[in-house]
Amino acid sequence: MRLFLGFVLAFVLGLAPGAxxxxxxxxxxxxxxxxxxxxxxxxxxxxxGEKMDVGQVKSAGSVMLEGVKGKAELYYGPAGLELVGVKLPAQSCKAVGDAILRQRGKPLVVSDQVLFFLFIWHDEPRQTRIRQMFSPQAGICSVYFERLSTYRDGDLRRAAAKP
Incomplete structure (x- = not known):
């Protein structure tokens, strides 16, 4: 019984979002x-650095994302770090998206925005929203990691509205 309770506690703690x-x-x-x-x-x-609604870039550097070298820009607002944008070579975008798909499963949101494709996943344990924007025509590949609480409700409404 003790072993079972240990597994249950470990499972619950693993699912609980923690700072x-x-x-x-x-x-x-x-x-x-x-x-x-x-x-x-x-x-x-x-x-x-560049400014957006959530804040301004105040840190940047080279990073590896799914085995692909990219440039990360970290946006900070009044409450600190809010968003991380990673720009990747366009030719690697499909491979990066496939890797995220294997790890996270089906995206919550898939949208063809005419100029680019948009994919959104929620990582509840890390309280992170993952948003990939891909435009083969424009040669753009960006993956954004955002504070989930900022977008959760809107994303869930958007996903529920899909037929």
Whole structure:
């Protein structure tokens, strides 16, 4: 009985979103640029990076994503780290998407946006939304890792609305 309870507890703890596991790679949502750079030494400070609604790029560096070298840009808002964008070579986009598909299963959202394809997965244990944008015509391949709480409800409504 004790062994069974141990397995149940380990399973429940593995499913529960926890701050120590919430984020991307070695980072956690809410980290400052200095904390993220300490967690991932290949990241370097960026003085005046691109701005988006969620924040501004204040860290960047080379990363490996599914065996493909890319450039990560980390966006920080008032509450710290909010989004990580990884730009990859367009010719590797299908292979990266296939690897994410093998790991995460069927995407929650699949959408042909005319100019690009959009795929969205939710990683509940890490409280992370994974969004891949792929445009073979424009040669664009980007994978975004975002704080899930920002997008969960909208994504679930969008997925439920699909026929």
């Amino acid at each position: 120590a596991f919430a984020g991307w790679e070695a980072t956690e949502w809410g980290m400052t640029p200095e904390q993220a750079q300490a967690a991932m030494p290949d990241l370097k400070p960026v003085k005046s």
